[in-house]
Amino acid sequence: MNRLSKIQDLLLKYIYEQTESGIERSYPLSWEIVHIASAPQFAQLLAEKRGSDPELAAIATAVHDFGRVVTGIQENHAEAGYIPLKEWLHQTGIFNEKEIEIIARASKNHSSKEEVGTAVEEIVKDSDIVDCYLHGHPITKENHRRRLAKVKKELHLP
Numbered sequence: 557m558n559r560l561s562k563i564q565d566l567l568l569k570y571i572y573e574q575t576e577s578g579i580e581r582s583y584p585l586s587w588e589i590v591h592i593a594s595a596p597q598f599a600q601l602l603a604e605k606r607g608s609d610p611e612l613a614a615i616a617t618a619v620h621d622f623g624r625v626v627t628g629i630q631e632n633h634a635e636a637g638y639i640p641l642k643e644w645l646h647q648t649g650i651f652n653e654k655e656i657e658i659i660a661r662a663s664k665n666h667s668s669k670e671e672v673g674t675a676v677e678e679i680v681k682d683s684d685i686v687d688c689y690l691h692g693h694p695i696t697k698e699n700h701r702r703r704l705a706k707v708k709k710e711l712h713l714p
């Protein structure tokens with residue numbers, strides 16, 4: 557099993573364990589599952605196009621909402637997920653320290669859509685918005701709309 561599939565498998569098992577917790581959630585777990593499955597696919601393509609590491613970009617995108625999965629809360633979920641995500645990634649035993657920091661930092665910074673970050677961070681942010689767009693979510697924030705327009709232009713889409 558490749559590392560993206562492995563991490564999706566582990567994350568879906570983790571989510572399955574959460575289904576019994578009964579905590580209140582800003583988003584249903586069904587959305588988390590869909591987002592974990594589809595957003596990394598676009599991330600991989602975007603990374604290939606930009607000459608970035610497709611595997612790392614796709615994995616960072618798969619786990620970017622870990623904070624919301626853990627706490628159920630949307631507010632500050634990116635920052636809240638940083639430490640738990642690092643610990644969880646360590647436990648998987650399939651990443652080195654450098655990779656863990658890149659992935660966890662991309663998750664931590666993904667809500668700052670108005671800022672430009674590292675190559676992996678930018679792919680996570682762009683893929684997050686594109687995935688929401690592809691699932692029919694309204695893209696209402698101005699900086700999100702700008703990002704979506706930028707990616708569409710990059711892909712020569714109208």
Ligand SMILES: [Fe+2]
Binds near residue numbers: 620621633634666667
């Ligand atoms: Fe998020």
